[in-house]
Amino acid sequence: MAISIDHDLCNGCEKCVKVCPYEGVELKDGKAVLNDRCTACGACIDACKEEAISSDIKEREIPDFTDFKGIWVFAEQRDGAITRVTFELLGLGQSLAQELNQELSAVLLGYKVDHIIEELKEFGAQSVYLAQHKLLTHYQTNPYAKVISEIVGEHKPNIFLIGATTIGRDLAPRVAMRLALGLTADCTELSIDPEDGSLLQTRPAFGGNVMATIKTLYTRPQMATVRPGVMEAKRIDAPSRCRIIKKDVNLLSKDRLTKILEAVREKKKGVSLTDAKVIVAGGRGVGSEQGMKSLFALAQALGGEVAGTRMVIEEGWLPAERQVGQTGQTVRPELYIACGISGAIQHRAGMLGSRYIIAINKDERAPIFEVADWGIVGDLHEVVPAFTRAMGNRKMEREG
Ligand SMILES: Cc1cc2nc3c(=O)[nH]c(=O)nc-3n(C[C@H](O)[C@H](O)[C@H](O)COP(=O)(O)OP(=O)(O)OC[C@H]3O[C@@H](n4cnc5c(N)ncnc54)[C@H](O)[C@@H]3O)c2cc1C
Missing domain, CATH: 3.40.50.1220 (TPP-binding domain)
Known part of the structure; x- marks a missing residue:
């Protein structure tokens, strides 16, 4: 057991019972005991004023991430038109980039999508990583995850943001898994921790009953998906020059595990x-x-x-x-x-x-x-x- 309770020090105050989010601590004969719902999260350790609760888990050393620089936004396009959440993420990215004094970039995948670059620039992208290939014309999980993972792995951004759309929710965990990264899904707020410059990622937790703020301590880039409609798109009055970094794409038909035979659009009543x-x-x-x-x-x-x-x-x-x-x-x-x-x-x-x-x-x-x-x-x-x-x-x- 990673957490242990010294019953000589425990005074049965129940603070640990109240603070445990998993109901993993209970009181037996006036002393706190752990049950099988304990996840060793450690919340009880901080709550115990008697210092009766301890853990034998060693703190992991935080690696040096000074090589990881820049704020990246996945530029989600459908049929050659950029989605609104991309502009919202660039709006947020402008603030994060300014605070960290790092560059804001967009990653654009598709086929014959050069016309989108100008729009990305107008909404704050200082550089665009562009990957074009016929197999990237429409979003498909495997080819997109493969290409993006390669680009992210090579260029090492500090923060990578993806819209929490149907596409983003499919793509983000695949990229995170391929690069062995943490991922905070469905964020409603993002800011920079003034103490260490890391990304504070806030999202509803426990069925929406609490708002949790999460930090990615051990991996880079810090990856988050962000709900559409939460952030504000900010068009830049006089955008500066935008660097275009064209990436070679090595995709074979076998990288595509599915084939789109036909796209049938749902007829929606009214505007979303x-x-x-x-x-x-x-x-x-x-x-x-x-x-x-x-x-x-x-x-x-x-x-x-x-x-x-x-x-x-x-x-x-x-x-x-x-x-x-x-x-x-x-x-x-x-x-x-x-x-x-x-x-x-x-x-x-x-x-x-x-x-x-x-x-x-x-x-x-x-x-x-x-x-x-x-x-x-x-x-x-x-x-x-x-x-x-x-x-x-x-x-x-x-x-x-
Ligand atoms: C984890 C969690 C997640 C939740 N997520 C959401 C969410 O995403 N969205 C959401 O909306 N709620 C959510 N809720 C529910 C939320 O807490 C409230 O219960 C809900 O928003 C209340 O809905 P309401 O305002 O329609 O009803 P009520 O709170 O019942 O309010 C009805 C109002 O109508 C007024 N009224 C009554 N008759 C009239 C009349 N004839 N003319 C004018 N005014 C009248 C009353 O004065 C009252 O103020 C969530 C709750 C939890 C616990």
């Missing part, structure tokens, strides 16, 4: 929530699926999309992909209208980046008003239709 400029969101206060209709009418009048809280999704009034919040989507529209939403912290986590927030709630003390730019205290079943009518009248006035 992360791209929507206006979102009308409903909460439990809407009352029923029928009640959602007035929200759809307002969204239509404003050219927006409809979303909801977890309550609304659980009630089945909207499909799961319309959930906003910590365990749903993170959105950044120009306007977010929260109707019958209390403003729980888990919901706010997904919509605080909205430019303007209007809250409609019949309870003037609802926490949503704390984050709203404008608040309407009233019954949404009266306010929302009145809002929609007013929008209709404005439109008629404009059209003469």
